[in-house]
Amino acid sequence: MIFKRKQQSPDLAAVVSELEQAVSARDGARTERAFGAVMNGLRSADETACVSAGPRLAALVPAFPPTGPRAMLATAAGFCVERGADPAACAEPILDGVRRDLLDALEFARRWTAAGDGAGELPEPDENIIDEALKARLGGEAHEALRLALAWCSVEQWQAPALAVLCRSASVRRQHAETLIPVCRDLAALERHDLKCLAYALAVLDDEPLVVLHRPTGTGFTIRIGGIGDNFQLHTLLAHVLIGGGHLPGTAPSAESVRLATDPSPARGRSGVVATGAFELFAADGQRIWNEGLPDDIPVVQGRRLLVLDEPAYRRSWNADRFFPMLPGTAELSSVLSAEEANAWFALTSPSTE
Template identity: 80%
Template sequence: MAAGFCVERGADPAVCAEPILGGVHRDLLDALEFARRWASTGAAEDELPEPDEKIIDEALLARLGGDVHEATQLALAWCSVEEWQPPALAVLCRSAEVRSRHASVILPACRDLAALERHDLKCLAYALSVLDDEPLVVLHRPTGTGFEVRIGGIGDNFQLHTLLGHVLVGGGHVPGTAPSAESVRLATDPEPARGRSQVAAIGVFELLAPDGERIWNEGLPDDIPVMEGRRLLVLDEPTYRRSWNADRFFPHLPGTVQLIRVLTADETRTWFARTALGNGTRRHS
């Protein structure tokens, strides 16, 4: 916590990341081991306990088995793992280098523990899932056009949706109403967001996976499937009007969406052929 506070006050996140994220990883694994031992030593209907240190007593430690010191360590990890989130976010949200070095190792354990539904690890999981310098193929179904973009630092698909609207609609590549300048600023400003705004972002698209399933705004860019070595996202007409608060999920993490190039007609048709959504060539010649 002290190291995370130092990062929030300007210390180098790359230097402070090792002890913080090493501790995060260790306690995630210990909490998972706690759950494994709990399940293996009790009745099938036994629910995992709430993560509260009040549960730690001699009976619990005996149930976990093994060395008492080790059992205590596992129990403490189970009860306190959520407390790692503030210092972890301090380093993850301030350095793409830190995310690149640590996220892929820690994320599986984070997701496995969250799946047990006893800990709220949403913020940690989202920060570990952030994509940096990630190529993305985007197909616009109504116009049959395709684009190669590069994304980075985006905390959720609300932010991605806004920035795709800014680049593609605001750039004159597809029709529609471009996001407001203020909603774009809130998504991209290098300066940390300060407090909540009342700015609304308006939905421009329906975000779809290549198989036609909806990709929810509440989800992550990491949810976009990979096909032929590239993430592939299809944009369609929105099925209903939607809006959301334009503040980004991580105040200290500005997002980027950069248009690399417009795909040729042949390239676009090839990518559309990999989807279950038709050839998308109504206007593309």
């Protein structure tokens, strides 16, 4: 939940209208007052009010100045999505804002490094670093330098509204992930921002065919997956489909761990339920696929993601709660491969490197 609820706040529809008018009039003081009233109004608004307000608030994001509280406005729209507003109707302005700030943060890093005055590594993303010396180091027009510095310092604030729309709509993920993943990963690689949640949400696979080979039995399967936040969740669902479905030997995951992975209702808090590993996961080239990673880490071989399951080297377990509480995972058996088909896929694999 982005905001905690509080009683006795103004009517949300009215204060959103006031904010729209203030933004349209380009009245800074009026906009600031209206924005505060909106943030206050959200705390007591019911679901019906949030459903209506979400797209209206999202539509205002591009009109806010880059040096203003755009991320907080996007967060307000994201809160409305959490309360039932249409994620697809709110997604484009929110995710366009995410992309702009990611690019601006990368440009900040480029200019900081290019200055080359021996000031050392990239600074921490803290607004206390913004002063006249920093603006001079970045060069260019002062307002632009301020925009880049603010993006560097506040880009993590976009994660909450981004997750609100990405985790509630496969169509939103399909439409925006391709353009956002490269810039998100480029900025994360600089190791100054924690963008793990955003990166994971963008990498979620939907309606994705997966070839799964079980080395101990020489059998193979095609499984269609979607909405899976990490490989812990994938591991549980593979064991559920293949062991629980009677296709492989072993101990199937508990009904509760499967429910936690697949329940359409958002998860509420930590469950304490433990899932136990049934396999070791490997890529076709023998490299390990880590449970801490993503289904997107599984390489594509001849047009299909190819995953090899082997006997676990030792017993391992983990908390069964899914990475994204609001995003249920799916894994459905499409087919059991014939011996000939399985052997053809096995021929494309190498022994594990461990």
